[in-house]
Amino acid sequence: MAGEQSSGTFVSVPGESAELKARSAARVVSCEVMATDLPQSVPSAGVDPARRASRARVTLSWPLDNIGPSLPNLVATVAGNLFELRQVAGLRLEALRLPPAFAEAYPGPAFGVGGTRRLAGVEAGPLIGTIIKPSIGFDPAQTADLVDTLCAAGIDFVKDDELQSAGPTCPFEARVDAVMRAVDAHADRTGRKVMVAFNLTGDLDEMRRRHDHVLAAGGTCVMASLNSVGIVGMVELRRHSALPIHAHRNGWGYLSRHPSLGWSFPAWSALWRLAGADHMHVNGLANKFAEEDGSVIAAARSCAEPLVDGAPMTVMPVFSSGQTVWQAAGTYEALGTADLIHCSGGGILAHPDGPAAGVQALRHAWEAAIAGRPLADAAATDPALAGAMTLKA
Structure with missing residues (x-):
């Protein structure tokens, strides 16, 4: 070797x-x-x-x-x-120990936890988020209608699904324009601007143009699929970007699923933290995929571990995949912090009383978790939370 x-x-x-x-x-x-x-x-x-x-x-x-x-x-x-x-x-790459020269060459995340909280207007607690569902198939107007509904529901964060980038049915620029009209109208009414991560994954020039369009439209976040754009793509996007970069790890399974082959998440994510990711997907507890809970928590904890001396380069972990109110308590207990984005797609959008009840329920589940209150006790006087408990992955 x-x-x-x-x-x-x-x-x-x-x-x-x-x-x-x-x-x-x-x-x-x-x-x-x-x-x-x-x-x-x-x-x-x-x-x-x-x-x-x-x-x-x-x-x-x-x-x-x-x-x-x-x-x-x-x-x-x-x-x-x-x-x-x-x-x-x-062979499995478990850890990387890098000299300070790498921190001098690569600035790491420009926004991280603090910058994300500032732009999203969420000072404490998790950012309650969701994903545009159905994942693909909506046109710009339909996407904007759903975002408008989610804004009214009190959501903190919305992201494109990784499958939705810039197909003919939903061109990137038209989608951004339609969605930001809804976001800005809500901000004008409430004084609070929902963060939307627009998936700009593409060639280098495409990503730069798409970033600039989001910035000009008043957007506050962009998203890239790491395994699609590669290290150079992420480095160049970070150099160009004036917005937080939401890093999606789709394809992670082919790098990690066999226990004796591939990468550990802390080693792999170190590359992307240095390259400039602000948010990193870590899967979620009791998820719909094959990853065990212990691996998920280890991945989330690694987002705050120092990469080199004097350069922690902390990024915000993003929990997703079959997430509902049921995972809030376990996630908080394991991490001991709410510096995270908790994305619930079906857990919010499929709530029996609608998305507003779904957002309220997930927020209340986290409030109960932080207070150390059992979920069932909190749901006894909370119809939205009780309704959300009927949803399980």
């Missing part, structure tokens, strides 16, 4: 001197064997499939001079051809 990803190759070559190795070779800092006599995690070319495997925790160190403080080249080094090595039947 160390040789392949630094100065070595499959045979000795002229020029790989002791001096060059001392200067440029990666080092194996530690190799702690965790288990032996295990079945291979994935088929490995050139290795007998019947051969048993060991599992170890390995720490590798690369000289910064090999790549400089460059996120694209960091990825090529720590997650490049390592996964293809025939001697490795499974």
